[in-house]
Amino acid sequence: MTEFASLGRFEFACGESIADLVLAYEAYGEYEGDNAVLVCHALTGSANVANVGSPGRREGNEDGQARAWWDAVVGPAKPIDTTEYFVVCANVPGSCYGSSGPPATDPETGAPYGADFPPVTVGDWTRAQARLLEHLGVDDVHAVVGGSVGGMNALDWAKRYPERVDRIAAIAAAARLDPQCLALDAVARRAITSDPKWEGGDYYPGHGPTDGLGLARQLGHVMYLSKASMDEKFGRREAGREAPDTFPADPGSLFFAYRDVESYLDYQAERFVERFDANSYLYLTRAMDDYDLADGYTSDVDALAAFDGQALCLSYTGDWHFTVEQSERVAEAFRETGTATAHHVVDSDHGHDAFLAEPETLAAPLRGFLASGVRAGSVSDTATATDRSSQFAPVHTSLFS
Template sequence: MSNVTTQDTAELGEFQFLSGETIPALEVAYETYGDFTGDNAVLVCHALTGSSHVARRPDAGGDTAGQARAWWGDVVGPGKAIDTSEYYVVCANVPGSCYGTTGPASENPETGEPYGTDFPPVTVGDWTRAQRRLLDELGVGRLHAVIGGSVGGMNVLDWLRRYPDDVGRAGAVATAARLDPQCLALDTVARRAITADPNWNDGHYYGGPEPEEGLARARQIGHIMYLSKASMSRKFGRRSAGRETVREEPPDPAAAFFPYREVESYLDYQADKFTDRFDANSYLYLTRAMDDFDLSAGYESDSDALAAFEGELLLLSFTGDWHFTVEQSEALAEACREAGVDVAHHVVESDHGHDAFLVEPEKVGPPLSELLSDGLAGRTITDTEPESEPAETDSFAPVHTSLFSE
């Protein structure tokens, strides 16, 4: 079987968002990998600031959708856990983003100007509905599987409650049925950093100075959320970054007296890179979509929301992740058991924090590969014990960057 790849944009026509507002034309950027045989389609849902560029493309030749490297290139590809020699993998950029799918930075055909904050509010449900329409365009009916991490995992859960008959197997990685108040609070502060930037201009800053400082601060808050105390201690400690990395202009006069620490240097570097590739309005829209998601909305409970799904669900959580905790995944697993859904909860020992699902493919890949090939195969209990022997890692080269630090 060949490993055909495509990179394209689908024009899906008029689209009504769940808010009730409508745009005259929705374009969705997507990539596909592998050959479609009718029953081998796997939809991969990206995380907050990801793109459709999930796997390495031999024809990409550099940046794709603003990201130099595929965000899950060590999990998706020929011979990888999500094997594109066997499965037809589809990844679509979500509405509201800035990587090819219609969002705030896109031109409003009715005005000829960017939408800005005139763009309709976006929900995770809108992402799912747009993906369903894209798959219809591609001739894909029932999915062999849908897989996603972080808010992409919420996207997976929304598939199970919205289109339960269209999914055979599902993998929800480092996610939860909803955000907890601490994460909601941090997202609020991040958004306020953007809207308080004097260049934000109520979201109509296109063609003028952009709110880069606000977006930079928002991203720094995000990075802190994605790391664990242990990983930050290991990577940075309290070490000085050295004289050669000191910023030319200290943020305040007293700062020149104190050391410029490695953790500060890291956050500044990542913020600078992020403002070069992402749109501030998209960050506002996508974080609000994540904050709004509640699996039980419109249902009596989480179990009620999932009751119509008759396939299999694998949950992966990470011990060092305080953004989406092991306890939240286990609560979701328990809701599945109450609903009679076949579920397995695989707990991964890791101190990488929320980033683990991106930077430890050797731990994420094998359970997903087993899910796709064999289903849960009897693994319908919480697996919290460390494996007696290390998993095979030859196919999963270590990753030293992540989606959050592209």
């Protein structure tokens, strides 16, 4: 069940503060002093990482990351076993699933924060999570686990609180975004801010710039899939029905085919605008784009130098959002500090969201890492992947090549 922690005044990295930071969170299992696992959600995820104790909550949200978004990974007898670990997942500041963010009510004005909410960073997420864990009576963390920007969040724990965490699992993540992804995120944000219904971010009450947000989400979905997966899933097939009224149609649309890939993107846009806030999308993508592990340090190695635990990097060959090469560079930075590190490469054509869509590919390595750390056979001996510490497979580095 989602709970809410009121954590008092919070100053963000930008220097602005709010009177009361509220974090929506869920906790599973029993805390025993040394068994806490913090799970960091991806860009549009929520605190509801699993169905533990709440059967049926995933219904209608299987593709949305809104509910039970990692139900195959977190729970009794699952890779992150809630009978062994005290698992906490918090919705990050700036989001729209119960934590303080643009659509939340400012207690000082009684109105939504809107564009007055302070800019947020991944570092702010980490500091907020640390405060939540203190609120829950958790001092040290057995492991921090995250995928995508949640993996960046996990890396930030190794950098910011190296003495408080023993193991870091960064899945489909990197130390920073490359220019191609920065460019695509910028276009997505401009789709939102160009929508007349955005109104400078102060569109509450109401749904706001649904067309712009829908376009931004469509661009995101293209980023999450690989060329191979798109070809297999859609090809050039026609959808077999007329286009919905998701977006205005051009005059030639009735003559040309409405294709499966368009239908898929329109469906994703329709679903997304029903559940997510446009301002939050702006805030969270900005935080992701801004993140640089080496910020404030001379290098990634320097940023991780104080971490004295163990690290697991897990990447997917079909992921061009956060590539295998980027994950290997993170693993190498850990190794240069003397950290026991495994880089587990999964051969998959699915694309970036494989860690959500193919949870079975990470089950064995993650379970082994949490239980035994980095040791021979503990994270690499599976039928679907190999641990490639010194060499790794080429990936689709560009969707457009």
